[in-house]
Amino acid sequence: MSAWGTGPFENEAAAGYAYEVVQDGPFALAEAFDVALDPDHEDLAAEEGHRAVAAAETLAAVLTGDTSALTDAALRDWVQGADPTELAHLRGHALEALDRVTGPGSELAGLWEDSEDADAWQRDILRLRAALI
Numbered sequence: 001m002s003a004w005g006t007g008p009f010e011n012e013a014a015a016g017y018a019y020e021v022v023q024d025g026p027f028a029l030a031e032a033f034d035v036a037l038d039p040d041h042e043d044l045a046a047e048e049g050h051r052a053v054a055a056a057e058t059l060a061a062v063l064t065g066d067t068s069a070l071t072d073a074a075l076r077d078w079v080q081g082a083d084p085t086e087l088a089h090l091r092g093h094a095l096e097a098l099d100r101v102t103g104p105g106s107e108l109a110g111l112w113e114d115s116e117d118a119d120a121w122q123r124d125i126l127r128l129r130a131a132l133i
Contacts, residue, residue, distance in 0.1 A: 006112075006121040008128065009071040013047040014054035018072040021058055025078070026087055029055045033093040036100050049101040049108030053128070056094040060131040062087050094132050098125060 009015055020028040032055035035048050044052075058075065061067045062082045070076045102109050102125055112121045 006117050006124050007071070008053045008057035008069055008124070011050050013050035015072070017051045017054045018058075018070075018075040021055075022072075022074045022078045025082070026090075029059055029087065029090055030093070033090065033097045036097040037093065043105045044100055044107060046107040046111055049106055052097040052101050053108075053125070056098055056128055056132060059087060059090055059094050060128055063091070064131055066131070091132055095129065098129055098132075101125070 009018060017028070017032070024031075032048075032051045036044060036052035057069050058079060061070055061076075061079045063084050067076045067079055070079065100106060102122075112118050115121070
């Protein structure tokens with residue numbers, strides 16, 4: 001796993017994804033959720049799981065104003081300029097995507113399950129879920 005921490009942007013896939021959000025805005029968020037929730041794929045690859053978690057964190061930052069988990073300055077700037085009312089409809093998709101990321105068939109959940117940081121990752125996902133509810 002190409003991760004250096006349990007946070008939503010502490011891995012290569014999410015770090016690269018931050019650039020996509022800055023470039024493509026709401027489309028990048030919706031796309032990450034759509035890919036994670038694609039019913040044609042029984043399993044969810046780790047990279048797609050990382051992207052879904054990063055998208056959920058980005059959405060939570062827009063909705064709550066808390067950018068503390070965002071490690072990219074350009075992404076923080078984008079979030080501060082985003083209109084929460086235009087993105088609130090993605091909240092349900094984000095929560096469903098987090099369920100998929102932490103559920104059976106998720107490569108990412110399997111990788112964290114075997115890690116000594118599994119509890120910290122789970123706590124961070126629970127924090128993120130609470131921010132989206």
